[in-house]
Structure formats: structure tokens, C-alpha cells
Amino acid sequence: MTAFHKLIANVKTALERAPRPAEPGHAADGGAAMPVAGDLRRTELIAQFARELAAVGGVFLGALTADQARPRIVALARELGAKAAACGAGVTMDLAPLARALEQSGVAMTRADRKSVADRAAYRDRLAQADLGIVEAHAAIAATGTLAVVGAADRPNSLTLLPPANLILVHADRVMPDLAAAVAALGTATFVTNRVALITGPSRTADIEKMIVLGVHGPKQLYAIAVWPAEGAR
Amino acid sequence: MAAAKPDPAPDFxxxxxxxxxxxxxxxxxxxxxxxxxxxxxxxxxxxxxxxxERDAARAIKEDAIGRLDQLLIELKHQLEANGCTVFIAADAAEARDYILKVARQAGARRVVKGKSMATEEIALNPALEAAGLEVVETDLGEYIVQLRRERPSHIITPAIHLSKEDIGQLFADKLGIPYSAEPATLTAAARDRLRGIFLAADMGITGVNFAVAETGTLVLVENEGNGRLSSTLPETFIAVMGIEKVIPRLADVPHFLEILARTGTGQKLTTYTNFISGPRRKGEADGPGAMHVVMLDNGRSTMLADPVLREALYCLRCGACLNVCPVYRRIGGHAYNSVYPGPIGSIVSPNLFGSAAAQLPFASTLCGACRDICPVKIDIPRILLHLRWKEGQATPPIKWPADARRARAGVARFARMARHPRTMRLLTRAAAIFARPFAHDGYLKRMPGAFRNWTRWGRDFPAPRFRRRKHVP
Incomplete structure (x- = not known):
């Protein structure tokens, strides 16, 4: 405690010695979540997101309804030769039907319910063995091709970290124009209570002669689907 | 590994x-x-x-550094409310001792590190190794220089001084893999080796890019995923931050992220931007059981007290000024003998490492390329001049090499002369008479003796002319 007071005293004295500048107007606010103007605006944002994701080495599988997405994901698991996959709880959608569909196609599923997460070491081992990790993002950012994934007890962070491939779903209404809008939409409280990871493409490095290599410590492959609400749900 | 760190070896x-x-x-x-x-x-x-966005980011930094005392109190309070343990380190030794104490109490044996200049600054690795801990750098570039027992030569591209062939040979020797100079193969080899180390580690240490006072949130920016792994898998997590990393609000973060990667790596956004506010909560499957935040002063409050040098605290450590610097690009990072090389290193090192780095403010042509590229527009040339001016007060004084001593003596003589207009006039006239025989077509192209170097490399010098000019008093 005294060390802290000493530091603060030091800093205070330093500030007084070189007077602080006049109270500046604070830089422009992040801007509130942008209201989605309608289908046209939504489609534009999704298209931009898809372009930016491709530019950083990710793969956009399309804007699909939940019913279309399920078979597409089962096909993806087959293309990847995935034997085991792990899946977190959804945000706006129920991922249980997807997990069942994958199981039926012969993929061993690890869910993130209370029971499977209770033994943390065992859960981590299963994630480390999984070929594909599946989560739903809270938001996407069109300008940068970014997915904002909020960690939680039933959506562990390691899901987007340990498996070599990731599939991230995002609700079509939650594609934000830019970073400031996404941060504002998540709200400060989320950042205090949960870990948030902004994910922009597959893990990468340029540490050897500034040449880009994908797939260092995190996933080498990143797939995304914008999930369009079913016709009846509009 | 006892990375050789004879801190700033004296002779730049x-x-x-x-x-x-x-x-x-x-x-x-x-x-x-x-x-x-x-x-x-x-x-x-x-x-x-x-x-x-650069102006917005700079304005936020000006504001934050201008009320650093309040923000640090708020940040500490919020971090503690989030379940973190906060330690204030006045200097490098206090920071090292604290981290060692935490490691001992946690019974940690294997430490994984995300990339962090702050821990380089406090020479943490040798201290941990001396205490018997196994420390592995997990950023690919840092891993490479650690295997070579070197220090990073660049603040964001640690192995920039090595070619892919150098690294291929290194991996063949140290990891026992077949030689390859293919970056993808080398990266895969490092990934395989490090994945096991991550899963077995019991302590993770990383740096911090931004610390949000309002929410007590640490922002950690990276591309590889090693920072995420280091802060997620081990049971104990320690984040080491300089006190200047604090920013007021969460809404400030986007302004910095919009410029940081664009300038630092030429990306729109780095692959991972991690927001970490506290340890694992009840029922969660991953995240550290204990999270410590070390706030490091280590000379920063001294920089704060200097109205010119204070600006250096706005630095985001993006590394762009190194890449544009004509001096850095010719001598490389190791030549600076400091953890922080390049233009930004030349202004922060003297304060962090004392007289041993006093030469560095002179390692610049003052061309201004660093100021132009800086994402928060730090006027590095101005600070360099300020530090040069202060150099006279440095103890012990800089040991200049013979040619630099001669040049400085010459400039000092000229300065004395220039203060006396009459002498100055007399001497310039004498010099003009002396130079006349060497003039050709209005230029001096070849001069004898001591003046030879002026014209030696095709540097033609306009010949002095004799035109009587009325001097305005």
C-alpha cells in the first residue's frame, strides 16, 4: 500500500513540476451501436465482412439460415476430416441441434455444459484433441473482418484457441460497421465480467523475414457463417 | 536460459x-x-x-498522462474489484522480486511468456532462471532469439536481424529437425514444440498494450495466439505494464486499435485483441486461478517530470520508427546496446538505463522520419535535441571517439568565433583569399590538407565571392 502511495506522490509531484495541459475536450466518443437500417444495409455489411475476412485468410461460408447452416457445417467437418469437434453455447441461437447433427454424422462432440467443464483438465485435453472448435460470436466487424467472441462458463476461451480449425457463427443482425460500434454494442459491463477476444483471421506470424505464415499457436483455419433469421422469424 | 544481458554495454x-x-x-x-x-x-x-485517428489517439494520451495519478488510482481500484492482485514496482529489482515471490508461492516451475518489452526492460528471464525456473518465450521471434541466447533486435520483430536460412540452421541445431529455410516449415516446428510446453506450463507472463482505468481491463494485442495461451492456460498469470499504459475509458480503445496495427505491422487489426479483466470466475473451464498485475515505474515518473521528455510516455511501442530510421536500418537493433533500440529507444533508454545509454540521443540524423510515421505524432527529433542539450550534465561524461572529439572541438571553435562579428568577418575574408587559387568555375572542387574531406566525395563547395556588403548592425 505504501509503495502505491509513494508512486502516486511521485507522479503527482512530476505532474506539478511540468504542469498538465489545460483540460482537453475528450476525444470523440466511440459511437453507439448502429441501428441496422434494414436488409439492404445488413447485406452490405455482411458482404464487406466477407471480403475483409478473406483478405486476412479466413473463409466466409455464406449468409445462411440456421436450417441451411447445419448441413453446410456437417459438410465442412467432413471436408476437414474432423473426427472430434467441440462446441460452446450459443448467444442468439441454440447450437444443440447442430451438435446432434454432427454427432449423427460420426463426429465426437465435446459440449461446454456444466458437467463436461467441471473437470477442467479433462476438458482441456479434449479441446486439445478436437479438430474443430465451434462458437457463436456476439458481434462481427465489417470494416476489419473481425469476430468478437465473448468467453463464458459455457463458452470457454480455449474453444477458439486450441483446435486447429474454427467455425464461428454470427447473427446477421450483429454485423457492425466498425470497431467502435462493436465495442459500444458489447457494453462496458461485458468487458468487466467476461473475457472478450476480437479475432481477425487465423493465427499468424511474420517473424521470419516479415513473411506471413498462418497457423502459429492458434487455429490455422477460420470459417465464418452469418446466420440469417428464418423467414418466419422476421 | 541466461540470456546474455550485460546491460547497456557502454560503447555505441x-x-x-x-x-x-x-x-x-x-x-x-x-x-x-x-x-x-x-x-x-x-x-x-x-x-x-x-x-x-492519430490526433484522437494523441489527445487521449495527452489527457491520460496529464492526470496519470488519478487514472492509476482508478485502475488499481478496478483491477482489485475484478479479483486481480496489483503490485507497484518502483524499479526493475522490485518487479523481479515480486514476480519471483509469486512464482515461489504458487510453486511454479515452468513459465511461458508472451511477448513483452517491459519484462525485457527489467531483465526478468535471467532472474527467473537463476531461481531454477524454466522460462520459455513463446512469440516465434522471441523464441528464435532466446534459442540463440540473444536479445531482440527490434521491439516487434525480434528476429529481424536473421534470415530464414539463419533460422533454419538454428532450428536444425537446437530442435533437431531437418534443415529447411521455409518459413511455414519452421513455424510449424516451433508450434509443435511450444504446444506441449504451453499445456504443461504453470505460470504465464505477458505485457500489456493498454490498461483501461474505467473497467480495470487489460488489452493485449498479438497475432500468433501465444499471448492468449499464456494468459489462459497456466494457473497463475502475471501481466507486467509500464504505468504509462493506462487510458481512461473503454471507448478510447478503438481509437488506438485503428492506428496501432496499421502502423506497427501494416494490418488493419492484429489477429487477436484480448480484453482481460480478471482471473477465472466460478464455473469457468479456463483462465488463470490467480491474476497479478505489476505496474512498473522504473524511471517513468522522472520522464513525466520533464516537460519535453514527457511526450515519450505516449509511445505505443508499435516499432514503426525503427523501420523508417536511416540509422537503425544501417546498424541494426543490437548496435544500440539497449532493450529499446531505434529512435524511440534513443529517447527512453538514457532515462531507463542511465549514463550507459547517454550516447544514444546522438545516434540520429534528425531527419524526422520517425516523427512523421509515429501513430501518436511524438516529436522524437525535438526530444533528441533536448537530450543532447542535457548531455553536458551526464555523469560520467560520454567517452567520444577521437574523430567525434575533433569534430566537436571544431564546432565549438566555430561557435566561439561566430559570437564575435568582427573576428568572424576577418576570418571569412582570410579564408576566401586562401581558397581563391582552388576555385574553378565558381566552385571549390578539390582542397588541400585538412580541408580535403569537405570536397572529397564529389561535394562541391561554392567558392567565396568578394562582394562588399553593408552589414546591418
Whole structure:
């Protein structure tokens, strides 16, 4: 405690010695979540997101309804030769039907319910063995091709970290124009209570002669689907 | 590994000469820094609000550093409310001791580190190794220089001084894999080796890019995922931050993220931006059981008290000023003998490492390229001049090499002369008479003796003319 007071005293004295500048107007606010103007605006944002994701080495599988997405994901698991996959709880959608569909196609599923997460070491081992990790993002950012994934007890962070491939779903209404809008939409409280990871493409490095290599410590492959609400749900 | 760190080895003049003489090093540096600058130019062109975002980011830093005391109190309070343990380290030794104490109490044996300049600054690795801990750097570039028992030569591209062939040979020797100079193969080999180390680690240590006072949130920016792993898997997590990393609000973060990667790596955004506010909560499957935040002063409050040097605390450690610097690009990072090389290193090192780094403010041509590329527009040349001016007060004084001593004595003599207008006039007239026989077509192209160097490399000098001019008193 005294060390802290000493530091603060030091800093205070330093500030007084070189007077602080006049109270500046604070830089422009992040801007509130942008209201989605309608289908046209939504489609534009999704298209931009898809372009930016491709530019950083990710793969956009399309804007699909939940019913279309399920078979597409089962096909993806087959293309990847995935034997085991792990899946977190959804945000706006129920991922249980997807997990069942994958199981039926012969993929061993690890869910993130209370029971499977209770033994943390065992859960981590299963994630480390999984070929594909599946989560739903809270938001996407069109300008940068970014997915904002909020960690939680039933959506562990390691899901987007340990498996070599990731599939991230995002609700079509939650594609934000830019970073400031996404941060504002998540709200400060989320950042205090949960870990948030902004994910922009597959893990990468340029540490050897500034040449880009994908797939260092995190996933080498990143797939995304914008999930369009079913016709009846509009 | 006891990375050789004889902190700032005194002689910049010797090491910089060695750097200049190394043509191979220069080729590698030109290669990598050139590629970086192309990316940055493209990013700036594609993002019209770039300059406005720089101004916004700088304004936030000015505000934050201007009320650093309040923000640190708020940050500490919020972090503690989130379940973190906060430690204030006045200097490097206090920070090291605290981290060692935490490691001992946690019974940690294996430490994984995310990339962190703050821990380089406090020479943490040798201290942990001396205490019997196994420490592994997990950023690919840091891993490479650790295997070579070197220090990073760049603050964001630690192995920029090495070619892919150098790294291929290193991995063949140290990891026992077949030689390959293919970056993808080398990266995969490092991934395989490090994945097991991650899963077995019991302590993770990383740096911090921004610390949000309002929410007690640490922001950690990276591309590889090693920072995420280091802060997620081990049971104990320690984040080490300089006190200048604090920013007021969460809404400030986007302004910095919009410019940091664009300038630092030529990306729109790094692959991972992690927001970490506290340890694992009840029922969660991962995240550390205990999270410690070390706030490091280590000379920063001294910089704060200097109205000119204070600006250096705005630095985001993006590394762009290294890549544009004509001096850095010719001598490489190791020549600076400091954890922080390049233009930013030249202004922060003297304060962090004392007289041993006093030479560094002179390692610049003052061309201003660093100021132009800086994402928060730090006026580095101005600070360099300020530090040069202060150099006279440095104890012990800088040991200049013979040629620099002669040049400085010459300039000092000229300065004395220039203060006396009459002498000055007399001497310039005498010099003109002396030079007349050497003039050809109005230029001096070859001069004798001591003046030879002036004209030696095709540097023609206008011949003095005799036109009587009325001097305005």
C-alpha cells in the first residue's frame, strides 16, 4: 500500500513540476451501436465482412439460415476430416441441434455444459484433441473482418484457441460497421465480467523475414457463417 | 536460459561501426523494413480517417498522462474489484522480486511468456532462471532469439536481424529437425514444440498494450495466439505494464486499435485483441486461478517530470520508427546496446538505463522520419535535441571517439568565433583569399590538407565571392 502511495506522490509531484495541459475536450466518443437500417444495409455489411475476412485468410461460408447452416457445417467437418469437434453455447441461437447433427454424422462432440467443464483438465485435453472448435460470436466487424467472441462458463476461451480449425457463427443482425460500434454494442459491463477476444483471421506470424505464415499457436483455419433469421422469424 | 544481458554495454560507437560494416545485416534489414513500410503506406492510403485517428489517439494520451495519478488510482481500484492482485514496482529489482515471490508461492516451475518489452526492460528471464525456473518465450521471434541466447533486435520483430536460412540452421541445431529455410516449415516446428510446453506450463507472463482505468481491463494485442495461451492456460498469470499504459475509458480503445496495427505491422487489426479483466470466475473451464498485475515505474515518473521528455510516455511501442530510421536500418537493433533500440529507444533508454545509454540521443540524423510515421505524432527529433542539450550534465561524461572529439572541438571553435562579428568577418575574408587559387568555375572542387574531406566525395563547395556588403548592425 505504501509503495502505491509513494508512486502516486511521485507522479503527482512530476505532474506539478511540468504542469498538465489545460483540460482537453475528450476525444470523440466511440459511437453507439448502429441501428441496422434494414436488409439492404445488413447485406452490405455482411458482404464487406466477407471480403475483409478473406483478405486476412479466413473463409466466409455464406449468409445462411440456421436450417441451411447445419448441413453446410456437417459438410465442412467432413471436408476437414474432423473426427472430434467441440462446441460452446450459443448467444442468439441454440447450437444443440447442430451438435446432434454432427454427432449423427460420426463426429465426437465435446459440449461446454456444466458437467463436461467441471473437470477442467479433462476438458482441456479434449479441446486439445478436437479438430474443430465451434462458437457463436456476439458481434462481427465489417470494416476489419473481425469476430468478437465473448468467453463464458459455457463458452470457454480455449474453444477458439486450441483446435486447429474454427467455425464461428454470427447473427446477421450483429454485423457492425466498425470497431467502435462493436465495442459500444458489447457494453462496458461485458468487458468487466467476461473475457472478450476480437479475432481477425487465423493465427499468424511474420517473424521470419516479415513473411506471413498462418497457423502459429492458434487455429490455422477460420470459417465464418452469418446466420440469417428464418423467414418466419422476421 | 541466461540470456546474455550485460546491460547497456557502454560503447555505441564501436557497435554501430560493426553494424555498418555488416553488409549481410543491412541486406536483411532493408528487406524486412522495406516490406513493412510498403504495407504501412498501403494501409494509410486505404484508410482516410488515419490522420484524424492519430490526433484522437494523441489527445487521449495527452489527457491520460496529464492526470496519470488519478487514472492509476482508478485502475488499481478496478483491477482489485475484478479479483486481480496489483503490485507497484518502483524499479526493475522490485518487479523481479515480486514476480519471483509469486512464482515461489504458487510453486511454479515452468513459465511461458508472451511477448513483452517491459519484462525485457527489467531483465526478468535471467532472474527467473537463476531461481531454477524454466522460462520459455513463446512469440516465434522471441523464441528464435532466446534459442540463440540473444536479445531482440527490434521491439516487434525480434528476429529481424536473421534470415530464414539463419533460422533454419538454428532450428536444425537446437530442435533437431531437418534443415529447411521455409518459413511455414519452421513455424510449424516451433508450434509443435511450444504446444506441449504451453499445456504443461504453470505460470504465464505477458505485457500489456493498454490498461483501461474505467473497467480495470487489460488489452493485449498479438497475432500468433501465444499471448492468449499464456494468459489462459497456466494457473497463475502475471501481466507486467509500464504505468504509462493506462487510458481512461473503454471507448478510447478503438481509437488506438485503428492506428496501432496499421502502423506497427501494416494490418488493419492484429489477429487477436484480448480484453482481460480478471482471473477465472466460478464455473469457468479456463483462465488463470490467480491474476497479478505489476505496474512498473522504473524511471517513468522522472520522464513525466520533464516537460519535453514527457511526450515519450505516449509511445505505443508499435516499432514503426525503427523501420523508417536511416540509422537503425544501417546498424541494426543490437548496435544500440539497449532493450529499446531505434529512435524511440534513443529517447527512453538514457532515462531507463542511465549514463550507459547517454550516447544514444546522438545516434540520429534528425531527419524526422520517425516523427512523421509515429501513430501518436511524438516529436522524437525535438526530444533528441533536448537530450543532447542535457548531455553536458551526464555523469560520467560520454567517452567520444577521437574523430567525434575533433569534430566537436571544431564546432565549438566555430561557435566561439561566430559570437564575435568582427573576428568572424576577418576570418571569412582570410579564408576566401586562401581558397581563391582552388576555385574553378565558381566552385571549390578539390582542397588541400585538412580541408580535403569537405570536397572529397564529389561535394562541391561554392567558392567565396568578394562582394562588399553593408552589414546591418
Amino acid at each position: 560507437f564501436a557497435t554501430s561501426r560493426a553494424g555498418v560494416a555488416d553488409a549481410e545485416l543491412r541486406r536483411k534489414l532493408e528487406n524486412s523494413t522495406g516490406r513493412h513500410l510498403d504495407h504501412v503506406a498501403q494501409m494509410r492510403a486505404e484508410f482516410p480517417p488515419y490522420d484524424a
